[in-house]
Amino acid sequence: MASQNTELLPAAEAVGSSQWQRGVAKLLRNRAAVVGGIIIVIFLLSALFAPILYPGNPNAPNLIHSLERPSASHLLGTDQLGRDILGRILYGGRVSLTIALGSVAMGMIFGIPLGLVSGYFGGKTDFLVQRLTDIMLSFPPFILALALVAVLGVGLKNTLISVGIAGIPHTIRITRGCVLSIREQVYVEAARAVGTRDSVILVRHILPNVMVPIIVNSTLFLGMAILFAAGLGFLGVGIQPPTPEWGTMLGSGRSYLFAAPHVATFPGIAIFLVVLGFNLLGDGLRDALDPRMGYE
Numbered sequence: 093m094a095s096q097n098t099e100l101l102p103a104a105e106a107v108g109s110s111q112w113q114r115g116v117a118k119l120l121r122n123r124a125a126v127v128g129g130i131i132i133v134i135f136l137l138s139a140l141f142a143p144i145l146y147p148g149n150p151n152a153p154n155l156i157h158s159l160e161r162p163s164a165s166h167l168l169g170t171d172q173l174g175r176d177i178l179g180r181i182l183y184g185g186r187v188s189l190t191i192a193l194g195s196v197a198m199g200m201i202f203g204i205p206l207g208l209v210s211g212y213f214g215g216k217t218d219f220l221v222q223r224l225t226d227i228m229l230s231f232p233p234f235i236l237a238l239a240l241v242a243v244l245g246v247g248l249k250n251t252l253i254s255v256g257i258a259g260i261p262h263t264i265r266i267t268r269g270c271v272l273s274i275r276e277q278v279y280v281e282a283a284r285a286v287g288t289r290d291s292v293i294l295v296r297h298i299l300p301n302v303m304v305p306i307i308v309n310s311t312l313f314l315g316m317a318i319l320f321a322a323g324l325g326f327l328g329v330g331i332q333p334p335t336p337e338w339g340t341m342l343g344s345g346r347s348y349l350f351a352a353p354h355v356a357t358f359p360g361i362a363i364f365l366v367v368l369g370f371n372l373l374g375d376g377l378r379d380a381l382d383p384r385m386g387y388e
Contacts, residue, residue: 115304115381125376131369135362139185146179151334159352169354171345177355181362184336188366191252192317196310198256199263204306206260207267208294212275221264228261237320241329251330255320259313266309270302304381308374315370322363338363 119125138145154174162169168177210221228236240254274280275298283293318338324330325339333340338359345356 115377119376119380122376122379124372125380128369128372128374128376131365132373135185135366135369136189138182139189142179142182142186146176146182148176148179150175150179150183150336159348159355161352162354168358169352171341171355172348172352177341177358180336180341181338181359184338184341184359185362185366187248187331187335187337188318188321188339188363191248191255191321192314194252195256195259195317195320196314198253199259199313200306200310203260203263204267204299207264208271208299208302210264211268211271212290212294212298218268222268225261225264228257229265233258233262233316234320234323238324238327238329241324246329246332248331248335251321251324254324255317258320259317262309262313263306266305267302270305271298274298274301308378308381311370311374311377315367315374318363318366318370 152175154170157166157170157174158172160166160170160174166176166178168181171177171180206221210218231239237254237258240257241250244250244254280293280297283297288297321330321337322339322342325337325341326343328340328343331337331340333344341359342356342363345352345359348355
């Protein structure tokens with residue numbers, strides 16, 4: 093009986109690996125997901141190589157060129173202080189993507205372990221974790237982030253922390269739900285039967301099998317995190333001037349919507365494209381990796 097149980101473990105891992113391979117192949121056939129991935133790669137590379145693409149200082153004012161429309165010298169025009177909008181969008185991408193990636197990483201670092209422990213052990217542990225999650229979910233995520241910024245203060249670090257905390261309860265819920273359906277599977281029971289420690293079962297057998305919905309959720313939350321950061325910046329409680337950030341740029345440009353609409357339009361387009369890219373990629377990942385969708 094013990095030998096049969098041990099044989100189930102590598103078989104389960106082989107099935108999981110095969111599903112990942114088929115999922116990646118299906119993802120590459122999804123045109124919308126590929127377009128989303130291309131958009132994200134373009135913005136990531138633009139942010140990474142911003143000092144090369146725009147070697148000047150994006151924060152340096154030049155009032156002589158204030159509110160100039162797009163031209164050969166300033167491809168996207170200038171803002172109210174004469175600063176090049178293209179340069180500020182490139183450097184603002186660094187800030188926005190840093191907040192998005194950092195907040196999602198924070199949500200996964202705290203949310204996944206709590207969800208694993210809550211779903212696997214149940215009992216009082218599950219009760220305490222879920223009540224804390226319920227309290228956090230009673231607030232809309234953006235309102236929760238706004239309240240946290242009001243407590244912690246403005247700035248890059250506090251914005252990242254606030255947006256990250258707002259995403260933790262959703263990661264906990266998704267992880268816990270997956271664990272509840274997986275912990276009774278045959279290969280988990282087999283691991284218990286041969287005396288495998290709970291920590292090993294969680295890390296080796298359960299965690300890899302809950303990563304698909306977590307990755308899909310995290311990809312979609314990247315777009316939401318950018319929207320949250322932009323919303324906080326637009327309201328004046330996020331990233332502070334003169335640091336370039338898309339939401340802050342959008343907020344400062346709203347006073348010139350009629351006189352110089354390009355000041356607010358181009359940062360808004362940047363936000364729209366990046367969020368669209370993450371949503372398309374997230375939907376593609378869900379369709380490709382969710383076994384209920386089937387494989388062609």
